[in-house]
Amino acid sequence: MPAPSFQFTMRTGPAPGKVFALTQAEISIGRDVSNDFIINDVEVSRRHARMVLQGTQYVLEDLGSTNGTFVNGQRLAGPHVLRPGDIVLLGENVTLVFEEVQFDPDATVASPALSAAQSVPVNEAPPPPVAYQPPPPDAYSQGPTGDLEGKLPQQPAERNWTSIILLGCGCLTIVCLVVLGALWYIDANYLWCTVFPFIPACP
Structure with a gap:
């Protein structure tokens, strides 16, 4: 079974909707450009907090920030193990949601032979040509001239x-x-x- 992966999604702050993929064993968060996650907000300290991967879980720790770090409304006084769905607040303006990323490696692996077969178009055989069918002959064109004359109306000789x-x-x-x-x-x-x-x- 693959190890779970996690991410932070910014709900409120300078870039709502921004996703931070958690792929490192230790991640620093703050306003300074030397941090792994840079959040440019006046409520965020230069080195605000850090996350450390312990086994399959991330532990969040405040680094003595001015405005504090909160998890689900509670201010951190020491290290805290994050769980999927936790709401992390940095100061008063920045809200991050801790989420577990569901990843199935088998779902993204495609067979090369199958992909090649799907990419090659199949030339369908053209439909057979339709045989020419002459239009039905006119009723007056059938038979010898005598038959045609017999079908035409004639005026009586007496008239x-x-x-x-x-x-x-x-x-x-x-x-x-x-x-x-x-x-x-x-x-x-x-x-x-x-x-x-x-x-x-x-x-």
Whole structure:
């Protein structure tokens, strides 16, 4: 079973949300740049506190700071063994949460062969080409010409003859009317001898 690892997460202070990974056997905390954890706050002393790893636990100790070090609201008067979830207060402004980091080494190890297999794209076979299907033939294009003519509508022969007779009668009527009109005009204007000089009665 791997040894537990811990971290500090700043809840209040100059950098809320900042995480300090606890990876050393002895860690110094303070405002001075020589500290392992530098916290630039007026309530934090130059060398405020230190942490010492004893077995699998960290022990927090105040180094005679001006504004004190508190754990869960109690001011430290000597070394204190930290437990996950403890709230550490440095002075009045900086709050740190002591947390255990859950780490499973097996969860982050991936098989090289499996990773290579997942990274190589698989070329899928293209779908087979769709065979061309001609559109269905038109109903009038099937069969010989005789079949087509048999399907087309035909006018009765009697209707054609009736139309011809009516047209002839109409033309004959028009001709008769024109002739009668001309004769009436000639007679009304006494133009018989002018139009027809060969009539025996004409002088």
